Amino acid sequence: MDLLPSAHVDSFARDRLPADHRWPVLLPGPDGVRYPDRLNCASHLLDSALAAVGPDRRCLISDTETWSYGDLDRRSDQIAEVLVSDFGVLPGHRVLICGPNSPWTAACWFGVLKAGAVVVTVVPVLRSEEIATVAGIAEVSVALCAPGCDAEAAAAGVAGMRVVTVGGPGPDDLVHRCARSSQRKFEAVQTSQDDVAMIAFTSGTTGRPKGCMHFHRDVLAIADTFAKHVLKPTADDVFTGSPPLGFTFGLGALLIFPLYVGASTVLLHRGSPDALLAAVEKHGVTVLVTAPTAYRAMLAMLNTGGAASESGSGDGARDPRLRTLRRCLSAGEALPAETWRAWQAATGVKIIDGIGATELLHIFISAADDDIRPGSTGRPVPGWQAAILDADGNPVPDGEPGLLAVRGPVGCRYLADERQTTYVRHGWNYTGDTYIRDEDGYFWYQARSDDMIISSGYNIAGPEVENALLRHPAVLEAGVIGMPDPDRGQLVTAFVVLRPDTPAEESTAKELQEFVKMRIAPYKYPRAVHFVPELPRTATGKLQRFRLRDLP
Numbered sequence: 001m002d003l004l005p006s007a008h009v010d011s012f013a014r015d016r017l018p019a020d021h022r023w024p025v026l027l028p029g030p031d032g033v034r035y036p037d038r039l040n041c042a043s044h045l046l047d048s049a050l051a052a053v054g055p056d057r058r059c060l061i062s063d064t065e066t067w068s069y070g071d072l073d074r075r076s077d078q079i080a081e082v083l084v085s086d087f088g089v090l091p092g093h094r095v096l097i098c099g100p101n102s103p104w105t106a107a108c109w110f111g112v113l114k115a116g117a118v119v120v121t122v123v124p125v126l127r128s129e130e131i132a133t134v135a136g137i138a139e140v141s142v143a144l145c146a147p148g149c150d151a152e153a154a155a156a157g158v159a160g161m162r163v164v165t166v167g168g169p170g171p172d173d174l175v176h177r178c179a180r181s182s183q184r185k186f187e188a189v190q191t192s193q194d195d196v197a198m199i200a201f202t203s204g205t206t207g208r209p210k211g212c213m214h215f216h217r218d219v220l221a222i223a224d225t226f227a228k229h230v231l232k233p234t235a236d237d238v239f240t241g242s243p244p245l246g247f248t249f250g251l252g253a254l255l256i257f258p259l260y261v262g263a264s265t266v267l268l269h270r271g272s273p274d275a276l277l278a279a280v281e282k283h284g285v286t287v288l289v290t291a292p293t294a295y296r297a298m299l300a301m302l303n304t305g306g307a308a309s310e311s312g313s314g315d316g317a318r319d320p321r322l323r324t325l326r327r328c329l330s331a332g333e334a335l336p337a338e339t340w341r342a343w344q345a346a347t348g349v350k351i352i353d354g355i356g357a358t359e360l361l362h363i364f365i366s367a368a369d370d371d372i373r374p375g376s377t378g379r380p381v382p383g384w385q386a387a388i389l390d391a392d393g394n395p396v397p398d399g400e401p402g403l404l405a406v407r408g409p410v411g412c413r414y415l416a417d418e419r420q421t422t423y424v425r426h427g428w429n430y431t432g433d434t435y436i437r438d439e440d441g442y443f444w445y446q447a448r449s450d451d452m453i454i455s456s457g458y459n460i461a462g463p464e465v466e467n468a469l470l471r472h473p474a475v476l477e478a479g480v481i482g483m484p485d486p487d488r489g490q491l492v493t494a495f496v497v498l499r500p501d502t503p504a505e506e507s508t509a510k511e512l513q514e515f516v517k518m519r520i521a522p523y524k525y526p527r528a529v530h531f532v533p534e535l536p537r538t539a540t541g542k543l544q545r546f547r548l549r550d551l552p
């Protein structure tokens with residue numbers, strides 16, 4: 001791969017890129033977008049926004065404070081200066097950021113990049129052992145930690161890693177250091193567009209985390225593809241949502257995309273469904289970003305006279321608290337048609353579903369407005385290509401299930417990891433999902449490829465059974481897996497969270513089984529049904545199907 005001259009003094013990241021022949025094919029962005037050779041994505045984003053909307057425009061909002069674009073620019077300059085002068089951070093060094101969604105966490109992201117360093121993001125709930133793994137792989141020199149995360153980071157005991165609190169009481173705290181720093185403008189390091197800007201660790205449900213390396217230009221490419229062509233935000237939008245800034249879904253949708261157009265973003269410490277509803281009302285939110293489970297949980301809380309179940313379709317009464325909502329985005333897991341319809345009935349808003357991956361930074365298949373086909377993820381985002389292939393790289397005919405393969409302006413580059421050869425094959429990124437493409441070019445999610453259930457010789461996609469269960473009004477959440485079975489190989493087994501007023505008894509299980517048989521091919525019905533108080537989920541909200549096996 002011909003890379004431009006690097007501005008990194010420490011070449012750690014570039015030295016650990018996969019060998020040339022292991023890269024996927026990269027496509028130029030849509031509309032002939034070309035990025036300058038020297039590009040710092042942080043200063044580029046901020047300078048463009050400042051030029052477009054001015055320094056006084058509100059940018060980051062939390063429950064206690066509001067920062068303008070000028071505030072964010074100034075404080076991220078100070079952070080960069082403190083990193084360089086107090087901690088000796090050099091271009092190319094790795095700086096870990098661990099904190100809840102907040103203006104200071106966002107400012108750290110910009111400050112680290114302005115200093116030319118590489119951001120390593122993690123979700124704030126990580127424990128010391130997990131931090132130790134990630135910080136060890138990325139050889140982190142400084143960890144910027146919100147109070148609450150600093151103890152875990154210190155306990156991680158990573159050699160050579162200095163832990164600095166952000167928003168703590170001591171005089172060594174980053175916020176205090178910033179207040180003491182010179183008020184001069186920090187000249188952002190003029191990185192190369194293909195210098196590594198960030199290392200994002202996969203939220204993968206099993207195994208050792210993989211560090212995904214993304215360039216400065218990649219950060220802009222996700223805005224120039226998905227945000228510009230599908231989400232289409234404007235400067236008047238107010239964003240909020242639940243995904244952490246340490247997860248690329250949240251980083252893109254709650255920080256990059258609003259700043260790309262000069263909009264504002266409400267950063268919530270806790271993005272629980274009730275907190276989201278409250279924030280939408282309090283701040284007049286127009287763009288809401290969260291995962292399918294949270295949309296279902298919010299539906300159960302809305303004042304719409306129960307428009308959420310199958311019977312209550314059509315335009316029910318709309319909850320006045322959500323009247324400012326203009327756009328809703330869902331990713332992380334498949335969005336069932338039923339959830340989509342219930343949300344539209346309750347709010348009037350058509351949720352934009354989109355599949356993204358940490359390896360590819362953000363969303364590459366999606367649809368908005370009248371292009372949406374409920375239950376389908378959508379079509380390739382402009383700038384991206386998607387295909388259904390078999391393991392040898394041959395195309396699978398439309399209408400038949402196969403492996404989802406994609407390529408676009410961003411590609412998978414694991415940090416020194418052999419699993420690169422599993423994710424990237426034949427020049428394509430294989431996401432690990434089984435999909436069907438229909439003759440209109442729409443992509444329909446089936447299951448994670450390793451989650452396909454094989455029972456008595458039939459292939460059954462767990463999510464299809466889950467979606468059928470979710471259509472029953474008594475079902476809040478459902479997870480379906482294949483349990484080992486001597487007769488059938490695997491037994492379709494459902495784990496169900498019931499609404500509080502429904503009895504967890506044999507008759508309910510029978511009713512759910514009959515309900516599923518009436519809606520999808522009867523051989524797919526769950527032969528075993530277990531009622532559980534909640535489903536196991538990752539820090540990023542994904543159902544951990546492998547953990548269901550240990551539940552009964």
Ligand code: 3UK
Pocket residue numbers: 202203204247248249250330331332333334335353354355356357358359361362363377431432433445448540
């Ligand atoms: C699954 C979906 C069906 C799918 C992510 C938006 O989820 C993100 O990244 P991860 O690395 O996981 C990737 C995997 O998650 N998935 C995500 N979205 C959907 N499945 N429909 C969807 N809409 O298995 C994929 O391979 O945690 C999502 C933006 C950035 C992200 N990192």
